[in-house]
Amino acid sequence: MIFETRCAGCDKPGAPICTTCRFALLGPAPRPSPHGVISAVPFTGRARSIVLGWKYRNRRAVSRHLAGLIVNRLIETRAQHDVDMVTWAPTSTKRRRERGFDQGELLARAVARQLGVPCRRLLDRDASASQTGRTRAERLDGPTFVARPGLDGVRVLVVDDVVTTGSTLGAAAAALGDRGAVACLAAVASTPDRRIAEVVPMRRHAAASAA
Numbered sequence: 001m002i003f004e005t006r007c008a009g010c011d012k013p014g015a016p017i018c019t020t021c022r023f024a025l026l027g028p029a030p031r032p033s034p035h036g037v038i039s040a041v042p043f044t045g046r047a048r049s050i051v052l053g054w055k056y057r058n059r060r061a062v063s064r065h066l067a068g069l070i071v072n073r074l075i076e077t078r079a080q081h082d083v084d085m086v087t088w089a090p091t092s093t094k095r096r097r098e099r100g101f102d103q104g105e106l107l108a109r110a111v112a113r114q115l116g117v118p119c120r121r122l123l124d125r126d127a128s129a130s131q132t133g134r135t136r137a138e139r140l141d142g143p144t145f146v147a148r149p150g151l152d153g154v155r156v157l158v159v160d161d162v163v164t165t166g167s168t169l170g171a172a173a174a175a176l177g178d179r180g181a182v183a184c185l186a187a188v189a190s191t192p193d194r195r196i197a198e199v200v201p202m203r204r205h206a207a208a209s210a211a
Ligand SMILES: [Zn+2]
Pocket: 007, 008, 009, 010, 011, 012, 017, 018, 019, 020, 021, 022
């Protein structure tokens, strides 16, 4: 079996992310999502293809590139020095088993390396909350987490791949806050706000639907 390097975005043989796809990732940052999540790119068009392709191809190289996009946004917002530690919101055991890895963890490790700070697993899914003690609405709102103790005053950057409602990262921030940590939240891509999606130029619509 030959493992040929192909672009995560368009499947072209060659680099893990081809030049065309790299350029497609450059652009203004999306507006911060609910819960104040900083995201690098909108989850549309090529960016969407790359994030989806990341699961299947060149994980390490693509993680590094996507981590770089997050770090660049942090530098733009001058937040890159306000991070003592990087972590991720762990995915469910089921999803991890299906994929064989946790995308959030790969990303967190790559971001931490680029920022020169440690990466630690600080969060666990709150299993007790998943079945009992929560209303149906709360369950639908996303997972809850428990953070490791001893984080008083520690500035923690929590990263994730795609942010939609921000409820997962928001829950991560709440759990870290319970331990006295100060959380900063970032994602590679954010799904566009529906109200904004209605006014994006036609060309962007075409690119998104072609993806
Ligand atoms: Zn490409």
